[in-house]
Amino acid sequence: MIAYLATIVLVAAVMEGTGYAQKLYEAIVRESVSAEIQAIARARAGQTLSPTELEELRSKLTFYYSVMYGLIDEQGNPIPPYLRMWNLVKNSLILNFGYTTKDSVAQLANRLPPVPVIELIASVLPRTIIMITIADLITVAIALKLGPRVAYRHGSLIDKAVIFYFALFNAIPLWWFAMLLIALFAFQLRIFPPSLRGVLVCINNFWNNPVNNFLNIVYYATLPILTIVIAGLGGWLYGIRAMVLRVIREDFVTVAKAKGLPEKEITSKYVLRVALPPVITSVILTLAGSLGGFIITESVFDWPGMGTLYYLAITSGDTNTVMGLFVITVGVYVLARFILELIYIVLDPRIRVR
């Protein structure tokens, strides 16, 4: 809980305390003011504004926009960064994230600003679940199926292959592997589309033609899911193999073997039961982490998910959205750890006694 609080304060301090957001906001205020003045000048073509009129208009507009972006209060006093920072922290803690005012960010939800940050995240999150969470689930399922078998055959050729596979994909960056697969499947073989932005149309109009749109989404999501599964499977196989191996060497497994129990029973009753807690820990933490999206990989695929939202929000200095994202992703992570504690109580009798 303290960690959660500290994270929020830290991010707020970075965004506001350093003046990063302020600079971006000032630039936006300047831009909006000059755009509006130009529009007014165009509307009153022929009849030019006098310098004093122009100056008055400019200061009025600047005031209006500065209040809108929270740079000054209603009385015209500048709000210092540290005050804005604490406001941000307070609002974040009561889950009041406000609105996004950036075109590029709101566009991701196919809307025009202002869009409430919560709604923005709610419309983007399913896309990340479609791609990354599902990919992670598939990976975990395969690894859970194959991992123990690899562990039983440790030292064999398959085992060595798994270790090599793990080392290789530990070294290859996921986003580069994504580039390769795009080059291969989208440009060379032309099986999948090279840019995945098109998935937006299917998701936004999903209920118009659910069957067709579902198939389309599958078509769009297959390549990224394939990429993540191939790249991630090595690590999972290796990890589960290691956890199972550690248990296999315990004395009680040897005893079970000596008693002549069938291998299946040893696996399910003696090995998996003990190896389960650490496996569940990594599964749940991975799934919780996947909700935050893969920023770089999503950007390579041009997939409009949480990672892309993060990136757009950060680069456009959209403090509200950035805070919302941090609070929610870190929150989900902290929540997942809390749930894990509960699961442990169920799984591990030793903890229950304690």
Place this chain on the structure above:
Amino acid sequence: MASKSLGTKSLRVARGVLNAIKEVWSYGTGKAGIILLVLLLLISAYASVTMPPDFISLWESAAYWDENPQLAPPAWICSFGAGCANHFIKVKTNPDFSYSVMSKIYYNYTFAYDLTGDVFPQDLVIKIVNLSIPIVSQKAIIPSVMVTVTRPDGLTVTVSSYAPAGIIVNSTSGERIIFVGSKDAPIRMSIDSRALANSIINYYNLSIPVNVTGNNEAIQMLGRTIVINRVQDSAQRHVQDLLFGYPKLTVIVNNQTKNIEKFTIMIDSIINFVSSENSEEVAYMKNELKDIRNELYLIGKSNVSLSDFVQNLRNVQKRLENVWKLAFVDLLLPPEKLNELYDIIKYLSVYIDQLTYTTAFFDVYLTTFPLKGRYTITVAIIYDVEGSTEGATGLLSSPAGEVRVIVKGSAYGILGTDDLGRDLAKLLLYGFPIALGIGAFAAVVTTVIGVLLGIISGYYGGWVDEIVQRTADIIGNIPWLPLLIIMAQIAQQVFALYPPATKALMIMLTILGVMILTGWGGLAITIRAMVLSIKEEPYVEAAIALGATHRRIVMKHIAPQVAIYAVASLVSGVPGAVLTEAGLSVLGIRHGWPTWGAVLSRARDLGRYDIWWWILPPGILLAITSLTFIMLGFAIEKIVEPRLRTL
């Protein structure tokens, strides 16, 4: 005494390190890792010695690479596929020969380029550095430069000519010579595509055959204009295809039956309207119209030259006009049908105009094929010394500092080029020391911080322990990639106005700083746990009982035990920083160093995943570098954790 103990101490450390390396070497992965690491270090050393000093500020500017072809694949693929146009670059500082005719002195530089593959080179570039303008009795003798290309087919084309303008002689300064075109901004000879097109047309006698145009001179003129336009157009767009190729003109005559049919249908509608019973005149008119209709039909089916085609149409037009006159004077047709007939005549004349002024009758296609063989490129610098008696002979030994002739090939170097013509082999080579530097710096600092805080936290306990562990906990919870992007963005903003080299360094340090600050947590927690258990060992208790200082206990008993673990964490920490930097670059966080990620990032920005020689090598290098440290890590892990040896 002191020096001796220092000597034995360092000897002991050296022996320990040697033993450790030996042990790492004894594992297969360790062997591979050490070999790769040595290779990486050697390449890095070579790269950091050979890197031009201002490379960091120059590598992103297109002007620096303007002598290279763009998006050219590596040269070694030439030996596989259809062959390539080889890349050619030659610099001459002295003319090959000079001679004078009348009052003109010629200095000739000749270059020979062999086109061996069935592919066009990308471009011909000619640059002149420091063109001399001598001043004789306060008058500048302005030279002219001519570039001619003699092609394998025997055609000699003057592709470019140039004479410096606006030279002002300052009579008081007493200069003997003025130079035009510095090394940084040389004279670039532009290729005259129009002259090239005309030479090609004349040499290959490109024209539309007489059996298509016929003997009407105006129509033959139309044919010539169309050909000239087509060739000049092609020369403007792909000058290299004409300069290094031979042309083939394809003329396709369009079938006119459809167009003629429209007229016959219109005439038919009038014919059907007229009933011949009315009078003899009407019957005559009807017959005449029928006759015209049939003639038109035959014209549509005929296969004659454009001249004859147009002539036939004109005859028809005349006959129709006569019919119209007859009908008009004798009131043989109601007004609306009369108008209809008039319209037909009008449309016919528009149609005839179309045929005589546009490409309605034939389509002209120009295709060019690479012309293999030797091209002789001659750059001639000519001085006209008429009127100046002195220095008429032997004016200069060399009229230009440098004459550079570049034929941009269709393939380049070991690794090809990107869209700016950047030599990818060079970029990737200079990426080696940067990648290793980034990785090593981040890993070393992270490990030092993690180990120090871990030992302090574990050994001293209390509130220090509490603070360190809480902080490490917080760090473990933060999604560090978004935070890294935010900090990099801030750094870009803050250092935007600094000179490029400083800016790049500061942004990079910011990125590394965030990586280090978010990276030490896990190590500190592990080291603390190790220290806690070591602290309880009997020999430490014994040491305390003997009155050993904290310093001695930490240095003698704790540090050596955590050292090997620290080394393992150091080694496995290197790839993380390298890959993170590359990922940030790909994401669009620019720092300005020629890293492998920066090379990839441009390909990503342009969406050119299809250019394999741009995408593959940087990623492979990243993977090899990481793999080196991962394999070393595997081996060291086995030493740290003997239980793993049997795995």
